[in-house]
Amino acid sequence: GAVVSQxxxxxxxxxxxxxxxxxxxxxxxxxxxxxxxxxxxxxxxxMATSNEGSKATYEQxxxxxxxxxxxxxxxxxxxxxxxxxxxxxxxxxxxARASGVGNIQYFGAGTRLSxx
Amino acid sequence: xxxxxxxxxxxxVPEGAIASLNCTYSDRGSQSFFWYxxxxxxxxxxxxxxxxxxxxxxxxxxxxxxxxxQYVSLLIRDSQPSDSATYLCAVMASSASKIIFGSGTxxxxxx
Numbered sequence: 755g756a757v758v759s760q761x762x763x764x765x766x767x768x769x770x771x772x773x774x775x776x777x778x779x780x781x782x783x784x785x786x787x788x789x790x791x792x793x794x795x796x797x798x799x800x801m802a803t804s805n806e807g808s809k810a811t812y813e814q815x816x817x818x819x820x821x822x823x824x825x826x827x828x829x830x831x832x833x834x835x836x837x838x839x840x841x842x843x844x845x846x847x848x849x850a851r852a853s854g855v856g857n858i859q860y861f862g863a864g865t866r867l868s869x870x
Numbered sequence: 871x872x873x874x875x876x877x878x879x880x881x882x883v884p885e886g887a888i889a890s891l892n893c894t895y896s897d898r899g900s901q902s903f904f905w906y907x908x909x910x911x912x913x914x915x916x917x918x919x920x921x922x923x924x925x926x927x928x929x930x931x932x933x934x935x936x937x938x939x940q941y942v943s944l945l946i947r948d949s950q951p952s953d954s955a956t957y958l959c960a961v962m963a964s965s966a967s968k969i970i971f972g973s974g975t976x977x978x979x980x981x
Contacts, residue, residue, distance in 0.1 A: 797973040847913045857902045857962050859969055864913040
C-alpha cells in the first residue's frame with residue numbers, strides 16, 4: 755500500500771509551547787489529508803479535513819485557532835498545536851487519501867504528544 | 871443512532887478458529903467500505919476494502935458486504951495470536967468527503 759510518513763513520532767514539551775507535526779505522502783499525491791486524535795482506549799476522533807491549497811474544515815468542537823493546519827502541497831500537511839496544555843496530550847494521527855484509488859485512506863504512524 | 875456501529879467486544883476466539891467481526895452503517899448511499907486493524911499504541915493499517923455486494927477474499931481475510939441490510943463483516947480464518955488487535959470498520963460517506971469510523975471491536979485470540 756501507499757506510504758504516509760509522519761513525524762515526530764513522539765514529543766514531550768512544556769505547557770505553553772507550540773508543537774508542529776508533519777505528514778507526508780511519499781509515493782502518491784494526497785488531494786485530501788485528515789487529522790485524527792485518539793485518547794487511550796478510545797476511538798479515533800476526526801479533527802479536521804484539509805484539501806491542498808484551501809482552508810481546512812474542522813469538526814465541531816475543534817478549535818481552529820489552537821490546531822493550525824496547513825496543506826501547502828499535494829504531499830505535505832502540517833498540524834501545529836499552539837500553546838499546548840496537558841489536556842492536549844494525546845495520540846495524533848494523520849491520514850492521506852489519493853483521488854481515484856478507491857477512496858482509500860492511508861495512515862501515518864502517529865505522534866504521541868505529552869505536555870508537561 | 872451511530873453512523874457506523876460495531877460491538878466493542880472484547881471478542882475472544884481460540885487460536886485456529888474463525889473470528890467474525892460485524893459492522894452496520896446508517897448511510898444507505900455509502901459505496902466504499904474498509905476494515906482497518908489497530909494494534910495498541912499504533913496507528914490503523916488497512917486490511918481490506920470492499921465496494922460491491924458479496925464476498926472479497928484476501929489470504930485469511932474475507933470481507934462481506936450486504937448493502938440492502940447495510941451490513942459489512944470481516945472473517946479471519948485460522949486465527950493467530952498476532953491477530954489480537956482492535957478492528958475498525960470504516961465507511962465512506964455518500965458525499966465522499968470523509969470516512970466514518972466505527973469505535974472498533976477488540977479481538978483477542980487465545981492460544
